[in-house]
Amino acid sequence: MSNKIMAVLAAATATALLTVAGCTVDRGAVPADGQGGGKKQTFGRNVQLFDAHRKVHESMKGKRIAFVPILYKGYNLTQNWGSTMERAFGNLGADFEVYDANFDTDKMVKIINDLISRRAVDVLILHNPDVGVLTQQIDAAERAGIYTIVVNMVSGRLGDAFIGVDAVHAAEDVTRRAVRDCAERGGPQRMAVIDGPGNDAASVQWSKGVHNVLDPAGYEVVTTAHTQWQNAVAQQAASSITQQRRNGICGYLVAYDLNAIAVGDAVADAVRRRVIRPDSIGVYTMAADARWCDALRKGRVTASAAYDVQGVGEAAVVTAQQLVQAGAPAGTSHTVAYVSHTVVDRDNADTTTIACYQGR
Template identity: 30%
Template structure:
């Protein structure tokens, strides 16, 4: 990162030196700062963004909403929010109704890869830019902003192999707790983890169940798995707040020093607290507030490019941090 910043400074200095040597006639052809700013604001001011998460009231979706709402307000844009509160029927109805209202941009948080596929194509056909946030549909649209879930799962699986695999002296038994089986996150994380585990026959998946993003369900699943497998070595969960339920079951069974609990997702303070308290062992974190800003940046690019919806298929994959007990107090989570 430091090298990138140095190169940027050098490039800027070279550019400025080159501009200083331009004749007045060439310089006059360049857009002034005011013209550039006016072009930017004319492309964004007054535009309407429709946002449909799976549900509000979560650190994940509330963090995105806060960032998008704040920046939209600063730019004179309107953010229209619909909360289906986990209901797929309500989500489908909300998206269908919004298409009829013709916002400039539609942002969705897909619960699975198929549910909104038809509506997302309809939105683009109606002249609406579509940005998919964190979980992508089978219907690819103008942009995706979210985690690189497959590679994050590879990282978790590789760590599990080190902890539970050959010469570890442990059972090699692993339980997987998925979110929704047909969600993009669960599909990609399963692919990434199994690519690693398939190379290590000593790793045995003794349970693979979906908790539907519910921490209470994750706790119930884990309690039952521990009864059947008291020598369980690790749990790999597909979303931090859900997996905290699994970690609580491990703690209640008095096995926190024997069972490692891994997960991934957003980075509110409760995640760092869970790692410090031993509810989660390691956590592959993406900054969802920054994702909200990335979503808005993507929206601004689409509006300024002024190309028909469907022209581009952009992607912005979020960087990640691994949170452990050693660094959980280092400001890696937001309050």
């Protein structure tokens, strides 16, 4: 992990400030027909209840919202966000559309460039596959007066807002759980990390949180495998590491819950083949969709820092409304906001509202 990437992330987070508009402006003003920034504010200091309802709907009616995730179809995480956005923006009378990049960064860039060049949207909601890959697109959107909201994969270039899990803190919390489990079973002070591409925000922040806990505790990260978020690659990496290390590691710290299921399958296979002892290697991760919870009930994974996935989609909708209602030019403010997370396992996953989420 380069110092340059971490410096960008730290600077972006340190300078972030969540702002809510509340200035007095012309009575009854609403944003004009949608090019994003530079319009009048929707609300002044005082408002009547029914008038507020009318103004909110008038401000959002016909606004064009595009959600561009790294993958959509069949992917519970982004489909959860997208379905939440679709319901909420639909209720407000906005036009909402999902553009599925299908794990193709070049395709994602082309989609975004086209939307910006045609000024076809008022708000872009982006799921950045890399810390820096969408920098030019976010800059171009700002110049075109288009608001940008980045979800879950923070960019070095913030845009108007970032909303997502506090990946560093979540990694710290679940890594503490892994250390505690290892101590209780007398395992070796060695872990393996399995993340995504390695240069994306989730992987970088996950690694930071893991090392924040393991290094002071005297634990060693014996290897870090990059999977590009592909389950087959995660399973192959875990099979190879387990075969080589056998009972010489105590746990896998996996940055993505579906990859963690594949890692858990590899560990279970190693137990079946008597390569390792039963319950000698734990599998820990971040997020907890319904499929991960099924694997948890089967004993294939151990614990996760579950976070409020649906809250990310809801917050993106709220932020879009605030940007439109405030009417300030795109790029006027830059904010970072985190949703909640908590560690879940077999004892509490089924009773924790943010765990075991569905795609819709």
